[in-house]
Amino acid sequence: MSDETGAMLTEMENLVDLDTLSIRELNDLLDLALMYQKGKNGPTLKRDVRIANLFFENSTRTVTSFQMAEHRLGLSRFDIRVAGSSVQKGESLEDTIKTIQAIGMDIAVVRHPATGWYRELVADRNLHLSLVNAGDGAGVHPSQTLLDLMTIKKEFGHFDGLKVAIVGDLSHSRVAKSDAKIFRKLGMSVRFAGPEEWWSEELAPFGSFEKLDDLLADVDVCMCLRVQLERIGQAGRATFTANDYHQQYGLTKARAERLKKTAIIMHPAPVNRGIELDDELVESKQSRIFDQMANGVYARMAMLTRILEERDLLEKE
Amino acid sequence: MSDETGAMLTEMENLVDLDTLSIRELNDLLDLALMYQKGKNGPTLKRDVRIANLFFENSTRTVTSFQMAEHRLGLSRFDIRVAGSSVQKGESLEDTIKTIQAIGMDIAVVRHPATGWYRELVADRNLHLSLVNAGDGAGVHPSQTLLDLMTIKKEFGHFDGLKVAIVGDLSHSRVAKSDAKIFRKLGMSVRFAGPEEWWSEELAPFGSFEKLDDLLADVDVCMCLRVQLERIGQAGRATFTANDYHQQYGLTKARAERLKKTAIIMHPAPVNRGIELDDELVESKQSRIFDQMANGVYARMAMLTRILEERDLLEKE
Amino acid sequence: MSDETGAMLTEMENLVDLDTLSIRELNDLLDLALMYQKGKNGPTLKRDVRIANLFFENSTRTVTSFQMAEHRLGLSRFDIRVAGSSVQKGESLEDTIKTIQAIGMDIAVVRHPATGWYRELVADRNLHLSLVNAGDGAGVHPSQTLLDLMTIKKEFGHFDGLKVAIVGDLSHSRVAKSDAKIFRKLGMSVRFAGPEEWWSEELAPFGSFEKLDDLLADVDVCMCLRVQLERIGQAGRATFTANDYHQQYGLTKARAERLKKTAIIMHPAPVNRGIELDDELVESKQSRIFDQMANGVYARMAMLTRILEERDLLEKE
Numbered sequence: 024m025s026d027e028t029g030a031m032l033t034e035m036e037n038l039v040d041l042d043t044l045s046i047r048e049l050n051d052l053l054d055l056a057l058m059y060q061k062g063k064n065g066p067t068l069k070r071d072v073r074i075a076n077l078f079f080e081n082s083t084r085t086v087t088s089f090q091m092a093e094h095r096l097g098l099s100r101f102d103i104r105v106a107g108s109s110v111q112k113g114e115s116l117e118d119t120i121k122t123i124q125a126i127g128m129d130i131a132v133v134r135h136p137a138t139g140w141y142r143e144l145v146a147d148r149n150l151h152l153s154l155v156n157a158g159d160g161a162g163v164h165p166s167q168t169l170l171d172l173m174t175i176k177k178e179f180g181h182f183d184g185l186k187v188a189i190v191g192d193l194s195h196s197r198v199a200k201s202d203a204k205i206f207r208k209l210g211m212s213v214r215f216a217g218p219e220e221w222w223s224e225e226l227a228p229f230g231s232f233e234k235l236d237d238l239l240a241d242v243d244v245c246m247c248l249r250v251q252l253e254r255i256g257q258a259g260r261a262t263f264t265a266n267d268y269h270q271q272y273g274l275t276k277a278r279a280e281r282l283k284k285t286a287i288i289m290h291p292a293p294v295n296r297g298i299e300l301d302d303e304l305v306e307s308k309q310s311r312i313f314d315q316m317a318n319g320v321y322a323r324m325a326m327l328t329r330i331l332e333e334r335d336l337l338e339k340e
Numbered sequence: 341m342s343d344e345t346g347a348m349l350t351e352m353e354n355l356v357d358l359d360t361l362s363i364r365e366l367n368d369l370l371d372l373a374l375m376y377q378k379g380k381n382g383p384t385l386k387r388d389v390r391i392a393n394l395f396f397e398n399s400t401r402t403v404t405s406f407q408m409a410e411h412r413l414g415l416s417r418f419d420i421r422v423a424g425s426s427v428q429k430g431e432s433l434e435d436t437i438k439t440i441q442a443i444g445m446d447i448a449v450v451r452h453p454a455t456g457w458y459r460e461l462v463a464d465r466n467l468h469l470s471l472v473n474a475g476d477g478a479g480v481h482p483s484q485t486l487l488d489l490m491t492i493k494k495e496f497g498h499f500d501g502l503k504v505a506i507v508g509d510l511s512h513s514r515v516a517k518s519d520a521k522i523f524r525k526l527g528m529s530v531r532f533a534g535p536e537e538w539w540s541e542e543l544a545p546f547g548s549f550e551k552l553d554d555l556l557a558d559v560d561v562c563m564c565l566r567v568q569l570e571r572i573g574q575a576g577r578a579t580f581t582a583n584d585y586h587q588q589y590g591l592t593k594a595r596a597e598r599l600k601k602t603a604i605i606m607h608p609a610p611v612n613r614g615i616e617l618d619d620e621l622v623e624s625k626q627s628r629i630f631d632q633m634a635n636g637v638y639a640r641m642a643m644l645t646r647i648l649e650e651r652d653l654l655e656k657e
Numbered sequence: 658m659s660d661e662t663g664a665m666l667t668e669m670e671n672l673v674d675l676d677t678l679s680i681r682e683l684n685d686l687l688d689l690a691l692m693y694q695k696g697k698n699g700p701t702l703k704r705d706v707r708i709a710n711l712f713f714e715n716s717t718r719t720v721t722s723f724q725m726a727e728h729r730l731g732l733s734r735f736d737i738r739v740a741g742s743s744v745q746k747g748e749s750l751e752d753t754i755k756t757i758q759a760i761g762m763d764i765a766v767v768r769h770p771a772t773g774w775y776r777e778l779v780a781d782r783n784l785h786l787s788l789v790n791a792g793d794g795a796g797v798h799p800s801q802t803l804l805d806l807m808t809i810k811k812e813f814g815h816f817d818g819l820k821v822a823i824v825g826d827l828s829h830s831r832v833a834k835s836d837a838k839i840f841r842k843l844g845m846s847v848r849f850a851g852p853e854e855w856w857s858e859e860l861a862p863f864g865s866f867e868k869l870d871d872l873l874a875d876v877d878v879c880m881c882l883r884v885q886l887e888r889i890g891q892a893g894r895a896t897f898t899a900n901d902y903h904q905q906y907g908l909t910k911a912r913a914e915r916l917k918k919t920a921i922i923m924h925p926a927p928v929n930r931g932i933e934l935d936d937e938l939v940e941s942k943q944s945r946i947f948d949q950m951a952n953g954v955y956a957r958m959a960m961l962t963r964i965l966e967e968r969d970l971l972e973k974e
Contacts, residue, residue: 073725083420084439090418091390091443101724103717114927118939122718122926125950126725149940292439293431306466316442400737401756407735408707408760609756610748623783633759 036333038326039141039156041165041205049172049209056173056325060318065096066328067338074098074130074327075123078157079105082134084292084316085157085166089132092323096331101128116140117147124152130330131155138162153330163201167291170322171202172209174315175244178287182209188238189230190216191248191272191299194223198248198291203229214238217248217272218263235272239281246289247274247299265298274300279309287311353650355643356458356473358482358522366489366526373490373642377635382413383645384655391447391644392418392440395474399451401609401633402474402483406449409640413648418445433457434464441469447647448472455479470647480518484608487639488519489526491632492561495604499526505555506547507533508565508589508616511540515565515608520546531555534565534589535580552589556598563606564591564616582615591617596626604628670967672960673775673790675799675839683806683843690807690959694952699730700962701972708764708961709735709757712791716768718926718950719791719800723766726957730965735762750774751781758786764964765789772796787964797835801925804956805836806843808949809878812921816843822872823864824850825882825906825933828857832882832925837863848872851882851906852897869906873915880923881908881933899932908934913943921945 041049059065074093078086086102093100103123114122120131130153133140138160144150158164172182179185187206193199193215203213203226213230215222222232239245250268269275274288279301282288288300288310296302305312331337358366376382391410395403403419410417420440431439437448447470450457455477461467475481489499496502504523510516510532520530520543530547532539539549556562567585586592591605596618599605605617605627613619622629648654675683693699708727712720720736727734737757748756754765764787767774772794778784792798806816813819821840827833827849837847837860847864849856856866873879884902903909908922913935916922922934922944930936939946965971 073728075721081421083422083436084443087392087418087420087440088443094390094416094418095444099728101721101728103721104715105717115930118927118930119717121947122950123721125947126718126722126954127729127951293435296432296435313438313442316439317444320443398738400739400753401760404709404735404737404757405760411707411733411735412761610752613749613752630755630759633756634761637760 036330037141037145037154038165038330039145039154039159040163041168041201042163046209049205052169052322052325052329053173053176055328056169056318056321057177059095059321059324060173060177065324066331066340068097068331069336069338072098072129072331072336073101073127074132075101075103075128077103077105077119077123077131077133077135079133079135080158082158085134085319088316088319089155089157089166089323091320092327095320096324096327098130098327117144120144120152120154121149124150128152129334129336130327132157134158136160153334155326155330158197161195161197164197165201166319166323166326167198168202168205169326170315170319171198171246171289171291172205173318173322174287174289174311175211177314177318178311179243182206182211185211185244186242187211187213187244187246188216188235188242189213189246189248190235190274192221192250193217193226193248194221195251196248199223200226200229202246214242218268235278236281239278240283243283243286244289245274245282245286246291249291249293250295250298252295265295269298269301273298274304276301276303279304279307282309289315292316353647354458354462354471355482355647356462356471356476357480358485358518359480363526366522369486369639369642369646370490370493372645373486373635373638374494376412376638376641377490377494382641383648383657385414385648386653386655389415389447389648389653390418390445391415391449392420392445394420394422394436394440394448394450394452396422396450396452397475399475402451402636405633405636406472406474406483406640408637409644412637413641413644415447415644434461437461437469437471438466441467445469446651446653447644449474451475453477470651472643472647475514478512478514481514482518483636483640483643484515485519485522486643487632487636488515488563488606488608489522490635490639491604491606491628492528494631494635495628496560499523499528502528502561503559504528504530504561504563505533505552505559506530506563506565507552507591509538509567510534510543510565511538512568513565516540517543517546519563531559535585552595553598556595557600560600560603561606562591562599562603563608566608566610567612567615569612582612586615586618590615591621593618593620596621596624599626606632609633670964671775671779671788672799672964673779673788673793674797675802675835676797680843683839686803686956686959686963687807687810689962690803690952690955691811693729693955693958694807694811699958700965700974702731702965703970703972706732706763706965706970707735707761708732708766709737709762711737711739711753711757711765711767711769713739713767713769714792716792718953719768722950722953723789723791723800723957725954726961729954730958730961732764732961751778754778754786754788755783758784762786763968763970764961766791768792770794787968789960789964792831795829795831798831799835800953800957800960801832802836802839803960804949804953805832805880805923805925806839807952807956808921808923808945809845811948811952812945813877816840816845819845819878820876821845821847821878821880822850822869822876823847823880823882824869824908826855826884827851827860827882828855829885830882833857834860834863836880848876852902869912870915873912874917877917877920878923879908879916879920880925883925883927884929884932886929899929903932903935907932908938910935910937913938913941916943923949926950 132155134157140159215232216235290312449472451474532549533552607629766789768791774793849866850869924946
């Protein structure tokens with residue numbers, strides 16, 4: 024076997040779920056991301072480090088952001104084309120990952136539609152490459168949560184007592200659950216709004232479900248979630264059109280007027296302009312939507328730096 | 341917002357349509373391309389420059405040529421996969437471009453099926469990355485026009501009084517119109533030939549429509565355009581087969597004999613051997629078809645160098 | 658024409674079929690691969706060398722392995738997207754190759770479904786880029802054969818008198834024929850097993866067709882071939898299910914018990930766990946399956962080094 028040590032990686036050598044990190048570890052990651060955002064240089068690598076991007080679902084935004092983070096850290100990048108590949112010949116994810124490990128990859132960034140795709144892999148003693156979860160089915164999306172946190176910390180300087188509204192397609196969103204859980208852990212309170220059909224009792228432990236108009240004036244962060252267009256305007260699947268949605272659950276200009284002047288508007292993107300948000304709000308003074316995308320690069324640099332550090336691949340500063 | 345300055349880019353910081361350049365600016369670009377072709381080294385960059393290639397239509401030739409140009413200039417290259425991406429989730433081109441800007445790209449090379457896709461973008465004050473048009477629908481194809489010009493200038497040393505024939509699928513070709521306009525501006529005369537069904541009155545201001553056999557003996561450049569195979573041999577759409585086309589409108593060996601000995605044969609490629617051109621003519625002594633492809637790299641290096649210069653990203657030589 | 662010299666490349670400047678190499682040349686390649694495997698550094702290049710990967714059939718494993726080999730040798734890598742490209746516009750492989758040559762590529766690594774796709778190209782005087790065959794239809798797969806040989810040589814230190822079983826889908830496998838021929842040339846003996854329907858008389862010159870259970874106890878190498886899943890369990894196409902196959906022709910745990918303790922298990926991968934091989938055998942002590950994948954990188958580094966050497970692109974060591 025190609026396995027060098029037979030030892031399992033520690034939790035910090037992979038980054039698959041932020042939930043396993045302590046509050047202190049989370050804040051350290053965020054502070055590093057914010058330092059990168061302010062211009063801190065990347066660390067010096069001890070040797071050539073190879074990283075593979077395996078996206079089994081398309082996501083231009085996420086993959087490009089990881090690529091930029093990898094580039095800025097000086098990693099050697101391999102974008103594996105998995106559509107129409109061995110995977111389609113029936114190869115398991117386990118064997119695909121073991122193959123790229125055998126080929127010499129040090130880290131794999133993986134997005135995969137199977138919720139928890141990484142669980143068996145991180146427990147496999149024949150695996151010694153690091154895994155980064157770039158989104159798993161209905162599971163979590165750690166780099167998105169981190170960039171959301173970073174955007175909030177950059178704005179307010181802290182998390183304690185901040186009030187966050189998460190609005191929209193709550194039941195189908197990876198972001199709603201994974202963000203809400205971590206937000207509370209860090210001291211923020213969360214309230215949800217959106218169509219009742221899309222409320223999920225799974226979220227009840229993290230915050231109350233309210234009418235959008237009842238919470239607007241009170242929150243520091245209004246995070247609108249993306250609506251899957253295929254859920255709108257189809258008889259039998261939803262009872263409202265795009266315009267109905269915007270009027271009932273969207274952030275219209277009238278609703279935005281009711282936000283506190285210090286509140287910020289967030290969205291994981293891509294935005295359906297005129298549905299979740301009024302077109303003009305996307306680039307308005309209170310919007311941090313494009314900042315989120317910019318911050319994503321720094322958040323991912325911080326995640327990868329942590330892995331490199333844990334694996335002793337960095338020169339001392 | 342991520343916008344650093346709020347100022348619009350100047351015309352020379354984007355390169356979306358050669359028509360806005362003066363004759364002098366065009367000649368400067370061509371001379372730089374010819375110097376690259378003769379072995380001139382690329383300039384020294386002041387900092388890491390990131391360039392994204394976004395091809396919403398496939399074009400191996402054009403994208404590979406841009407990639408080589410970017411490589412030779414030492415740019416950091418990101419090939420964005422747009423098929424099956426956020427774009428398919430309904431994201432507008434504007435938001436895709438603003439996303440990759442937020443991620444940290446300095447330049448985007450874009451091919452898109454929408455004619456004039458760049459018009460609103462170059463007027464958007466929130467955009468500060470440079471745009472390069474690699475082909476827009478029925479619009480223009482500046483890097484192709486530039487490599488055509490470069491091939492002619494390399495051959496004849498000048499443009500004044502040269503006579504060019506453009507032959508074939510005139511109504512569907514991006515090349516016919518954008519080349520013809522610039523050719524005339526630089527002092528060449530243009531004549532057209534091909535099936536009458538494919539003549540377009542839009543081209544009338546730039547040259548006369550004639551019978552191919554009437555102009556062959558007289559021209560310095562015979563540029564054959566690619567025939568879309570789907571327009572041939574289908575009842576109701578075209579009245580000729582591939583062979584009919586070749587005999588009536590193609591450059592047969594007999595017709596090539598009638599060209600001046602100093603005349604050159606050009607084609608934007610890919611060639612349908614045996615249709616637009618006799619198979620043997622493609623690599624004949626008078627053909628410059630593969631030279632055009634080689635020249636394309638230098639033409640694109642010149643375009644990108646100009647943008648880098650305008651944005652003050654180059655060290656003084 | 659862009660052709661610099663008009664001279665054809667020598668056999669060693671391309672690497673399209675190992676069959677043209679002498680035993681000595683083969684062993685030199687293998688020894689170089691083994692040195693790379695032990696940590697030898699790549700050579701120093703005289704100038705920037707550009708290499709294009711053109712895969713007209715998907716193969717994550719092979720393309721990623723070539724990419725890593727190219728990366729480790731410091732080559733400038735271009736991954737050409739050929740699906741949905743000019744090729745689909747009807748361009749011939751010849752013209753695609755001549756295009757990327759014109760664009761400035763020094764080497765092209767090509768996988769193509771046409772058996773012998775390279776034959777006319779290596780005889781074309783207008784071609785001066787080097788061709789590497791990464792698999793041609795029902796033809797050969799030189800880099801796979803080389804990594805198989807390397808795995809055996811690493812294990813046993815020599816080839817003389819070694820006995821190899823090749824088991825499975827013999828008639829549809831590129832590996833069976835190309836491996837068997839070279840194995841014999843190097844002094845090994847080959848025996849075949851598998852479903853009678855899948856035996857091919859073409860293989861008869863290289864070894865006898867036997868029952869799997871008759872040869873197990875006797876061989877040094879048991880190489881199982883991949884079964885195309887579409888050939889299994891479909892009425893009229895095959896008379897056995899996946900489980901039938903495993904029981905009759907697969908390496909079950911019971912059969913593996915009968916192998917010599919010093920024998921090794923090989924497979925070109927991807928493996929159908931539980932069909933060609935018992936799931937647990939894939940990563941067992943006698944398996945070299947993931948080692949083969951690791952060795953593939955070194956074998957490909959050796960192939961490319963040889964080409965660079967022949968083309969005088971390497972500094973003297």
